[in-house]
Amino acid sequence: MTYEETLEYLFTRLPMYQRDGKKAYKKDLTNTIKLLDVLDNPHLSFKSVHIAGTNGKGTSAHGIAAIMQTAGYKTGLYTSPHLKNFTERIKIDGSEVPQNFVVDFVERIKPAVAEIEPSFFEITVAMAFDYFKYSSVDIAIIETGLGGRLDSTNVITPEVSLITNIGYDHMDMLGNTLEEIAREKAGIIKPNVPVIIGEKTSETQSVFEEFAEVRHTNLVYADSANWRAQSLVPDYLVKNVPGIEAVIDELKNRGWKISQTDINEGLNNLNSLTGLKGRFQILSQEPLVIADVSHNAEGLSILLQQVKSLCKGALHLIIGTVKDKDLSSIFHIFPKDSKKYWTQSSVPRALPVEELAIQGIMNGIEGECFKNVNEAITSAKEKAHPDDIILITGSTFVVAEVESI
Template sequence: MPQTLADWLDYIERQHPKTIDMGLDRVRAVAARLRLKKPAKKVITVGGTNGKGSTVAFIEAIARAAGWKVGAYTSPHLLAYNERVRIDGADAGDADLVAAFEAIEAARGDTLLTYFEYGTLAALWLFERSRLDLAILEVGLGGRLDATNLVDPDVAVITTVDLDHQDYLGDDREVIGFEKAGIARAWKPLVLGDDDPPASVLRHAYAIGASAIRAGCDFFFDTPDGHGNRFTPTDAVLPGAGRWTWREIGYALELPLPRLAAPVQLRNAATAIAAVRALGKKLPAAVIAEGVVNARVAGRLQRFERGGVEVVVDVGHNPQAARELAAWLAAEPAAGQTIAVFAALGDKDLRGVADALASHIDRWHLAGLAEQGPRGLDVDAFAQRLDGASAASGQRHAGVTAALAAALAQARQGDRILVFGSFHTAAAALRELASP
């Protein structure tokens, strides 16, 4: 029997022959043996192509500002597995996770579970024992067949729908939208962060009687200049600091801008507010404002400074995320050049990501992720997959650490280095940048 958390993580990674094996039968059977019930008084499940982690962070921060006891389950992690399970704002401890895995192992019998299924059951087991007011569950992949869909949410959220994970979810927005809409429940609210969600999402909501609450239709967000997708982050709630407005019919909130950068974070914050209000909790404006400002999530335009060079780390790994990065670069241009450190997994639309950012990047450094199993690529294979994109001619490096070092050596004061393309890319950069 494994003893340490590291031992358990190695063990659960080897128990199922597939990394991803979608379906609820296995996880539901083990959950029944564990006698798992609802993990909190209220549950919000958050799905979508991009923006899930940030939306969870906003919901969590608002709820904690209200004094609720909150659990959040997210994935993947960046630096430590413990990040995936938070209770009252603190990452789960090794001993707690080990106890959860031991309970699952005792209950599963001969049922094979994937790494993600083990993790989801562990989070639910810990949440149930923590007497939470609210549990927030981030969907891992899709929605309908994702392990988190074991739980019936009081509110479901779909942030965005775009092309990603086509091998599992389908190759157009309508098919992918149907998979994501599977987290909705009959006669319960379904909050949609897209102004124009796929028709498949709306059809499914109508068919089951879910109450769709749509951005740009049922709730709105804008800045004083009338733009709902352009803003500058603020570090404090100060008189005269940047403000924005969240509103629905007959109700409006004037709020401080989030500390989380990027234009899209305003949409994520607005969607989070709609989700909390959909619980039926009418929180004071001051509580919502505190949550919006205090929300944090690593690897989302996370900034560092190295000798007059700004280094920005982002987990963006698909064309939609790359378009949002491009919008941020356009809104906040660097004083000097923008240098990219780009590494991504082989099952992504690499050309689509590179093309979305091409006009904003002056120099490219490519890195391999060969160590990331079957989905990883060495740098030469990665560059070949970019054939025809301007990024393909970038300097090549075996790994992210070497690529970042080369970019820093090349950069001059006033330049910006953007590190992006995968959670693995962001994690490698954050480990390096955390060093003294």
């Protein structure tokens, strides 16, 4: 198969959460374990850091990877979803997995796929672990997909685990309360593996402490008061720095050689080292055009606070989302004096723009409708003054379709 044929096989034959939603979410690890067994269990061949959470897990993963790269370690990075290219999901020292490896891997496991019938995500996890073994990485930074307990990545025994925070997202699969969601995320806590909690809250504290006690492991709450990094980090990263630093401290306790200079330089150069896209990504100036993949109430609230601090003129919001999102928790976050542009992505899970507009009206918010994000950007640029800000957000899939990224 060619690379294009391989991607078509992965995207169309296999259940995929981005396309199919909840029905593609496998609530056990059986398929992943079977796939990895076929591959001679590559996940046992490298050290790792495991990261779960509602917001900030992808950013934290990139931050830790950048620091480990700067410290001189060959560093694997597995994150999801991708924005533009499938190969963004699997990287070593910031370089994406080669297309020929993707083709060869899929050819190798096709017989097993026919027998096991895994999901898109399960195959991608197995591919990442196989590539990290093949490349002899020193350490791999692994981000969960959804939840933690039953996430396909939860077959590793890491050096340290990080749970960034707990918020209301994917409630149809993870639970209706913060405590229920925390129990799913806490599933990554392993016996005798230290776990960092990025955000201490009354609703989730007892859950994490219960899991740590049962599994005989050390639990550490990241302390923002002890932020040591001498870095000019963007606002989207600020909240995650204490958790990142706490992970680095645990790695140092386990013998990894990492200096304060490595931390500073890694965080200062995060984007160039890891190729992070779609996190407060500035696309153009005058007007300032920013794309950010935030898609739930907590993430959007932080994002809009930062944008508000920068905005000297008017704010133009280009918003698209997916069908299974609780919009009632999001609409009230949008500044009332901002101009709204409703849009949608081309994925089947996208909420049609007409439905988004109707829900907006029901919540007292009106906006213009555009069938795709690039039409919305063009319209916003025509209306905006040089000191205005255009923000594109609400869905990873909307940001992924921005032509200038």
